[in-house]
Amino acid sequence: MNTSVSIRDLSLNFGAVTVLKDLNLDIADGEFLVLLGSSGCGKSTLLNCIAGLLDVSEGQIFIKDKNVTWEEPKDRGIGMVFQSYALYPQMTVEKNLSFGLQVAKMPKEEIDKRVARASEILQIGPLLKRKPAELSGGQRQRVAIGRALVRDVDVFLFDEPLSNLDAKLRAELRVEIKRLHQQLKNTMIYVTHDQIEALTLADRIAIMKSGVIQQLDDPMTIYNRPKNLFVAGFIGSPSMNFFKGQLVEKNGAVVFSSGGVDFSLSGYDADTKLDAGREVVLGVRPEHIAVDAAGETGHTATVDIEEPMGADNLLWLKLAGQSLSVRIAGTRRYAPGSKVHLSFDMSVASLFDAKTEVRL
Numbered sequence: 001m002n003t004s005v006s007i008r009d010l011s012l013n014f015g016a017v018t019v020l021k022d023l024n025l026d027i028a029d030g031e032f033l034v035l036l037g038s039s040g041c042g043k044s045t046l047l048n049c050i051a052g053l054l055d056v057s058e059g060q061i062f063i064k065d066k067n068v069t070w071e072e073p074k075d076r077g078i079g080m081v082f083q084s085y086a087l088y089p090q091m092t093v094e095k096n097l098s099f100g101l102q103v104a105k106m107p108k109e110e111i112d113k114r115v116a117r118a119s120e121i122l123q124i125g126p127l128l129k130r131k132p133a134e135l136s137g138g139q140r141q142r143v144a145i146g147r148a149l150v151r152d153v154d155v156f157l158f159d160e161p162l163s164n165l166d167a168k169l170r171a172e173l174r175v176e177i178k179r180l181h182q183q184l185k186n187t188m189i190y191v192t193h194d195q196i197e198a199l200t201l202a203d204r205i206a207i208m209k210s211g212v213i214q215q216l217d218d219p220m221t222i223y224n225r226p227k228n229l230f231v232a233g234f235i236g237s238p239s240m241n242f243f244k245g246q247l248v249e250k251n252g253a254v255v256f257s258s259g260g261v262d263f264s265l266s267g268y269d270a271d272t273k274l275d276a277g278r279e280v281v282l283g284v285r286p287e288h289i290a291v292d293a294a295g296e297t298g299h300t301a302t303v304d305i306e307e308p309m310g311a312d313n314l315l316w317l318k319l320a321g322q323s324l325s326v327r328i329a330g331t332r333r334y335a336p337g338s339k340v341h342l343s344f345d346m347s348v349a350s351l352f353d354a355k356t357e358v359r360l
């Protein structure tokens with residue numbers, strides 16, 4: 001891997017509180033890496049360490065093979081985009097874009113060229129003479145991205161850049177950021193708590209909890225083969241269904257047994273040997289359960305509630321005393337109380353050890 005950013009044994013303490021401990025992460029040249037986790041997991045702290053806005057307690061940070069651990073933010077070859085835009089309110093858009101370059105004493109010709117290129121890429125040409133107060137949230141964030149763009153940096157750092165925007169604008173700008181990455185091919189490190197942003201934008205996602213990376217993988221691996229119960233429950237909306245039970249041997253095969261119901265594990269893609277006797281949790285996503293599939297008798301469940309969402313219909317069912325959700329086509333409707341037959345696609349299900357919570 002051609003490394004762009006390398007983090008070695010990084011620890012960061014705020015007083016007596018350890019937020020990051022012995023963290024290691026290599027980010028490839030041109031990669032779009034998303035740091036994903038809930039509030040307080042340390043993702044912004046990690047980004048701020050890379051940016052040089054926080055002093056690390058221990059460890060090193062390399063950008064393009066250069067040890068930048070104690071370099072000033074401006075000397076690291078990074079451009080940062082914040083949730084709050086951080087534009088100069090008294091300056092026009094054009095001045096916001098050019099100001100940093102003027103301070104760095106760049107020739108005017110070169111500044112003009114870079115501002116023109118950034119405004120073309122981000123389609124903010126018509127806004128150049130306006131001030132930030134005269135822009136919408138989405139336009140302000142475009143200008144903030146432009147300000148990183150004109151600096152021609154190696155690495156872009158984004159800290160929840162879309163969180164202040166309404167849902168529609170967020171979806172639009174998300175696509176623009178993806179297009180920007182496809183066009184520029186810079187390394188991008190992007191902090192979010194929004195799993196849709198993570199899944200749609202990332203080459204790889206690092207899912208964090210309590211300052212520790214739980215899994216670092218491409219989005220589809222994270223979605224289909226979560227390493228542990230935390231990752232499985234964090235990714236996916238509605239959440240993965242979880243069933244507590246045991247592995248038991250029936251007629252020479254190991255099956256999953258829960259609430260008196262046996263589930264065949266045929267097709268299950270195991271990471272380790274499945275031994276009978278183990279207490280486990282079975283995780284199955286709502287779209288990996290077929291309802292009344294042709295030729296299947298499966299498990300009988302009762303419809304509790306249906307939530308039609310247009311394209312999809314989400315059924316809440318009762319099976320073996322447990323509640324579960326199943327996603328089916330929006331055109332298929334079931335009245336509460338109906339009996340349905342379920343078949344689980346075990347090839348994309350996950351079994352976790354009940355104690356260690358690690359995928360089996």
Ligand SMILES: Nc1ncnc2c1ncn2[C@@H]1O[C@H](COP(=O)(O)OP(=O)(O)OP(=O)(O)O)[C@@H](O)[C@H]1O
Nearest residue numbers: 014017019037038039040041042043044045046193
């Ligand atoms: N200056 C500080 N002094 C003390 N503790 C801090 C400081 N800044 C952050 N923390 C703590 O460090 C932990 C990680 O914070 P951080 O901002 O990195 O989390 P986050 O995952 O980015 O969350 P959010 O999405 O809410 O910003 C939190 O528990 C937070 O309370």
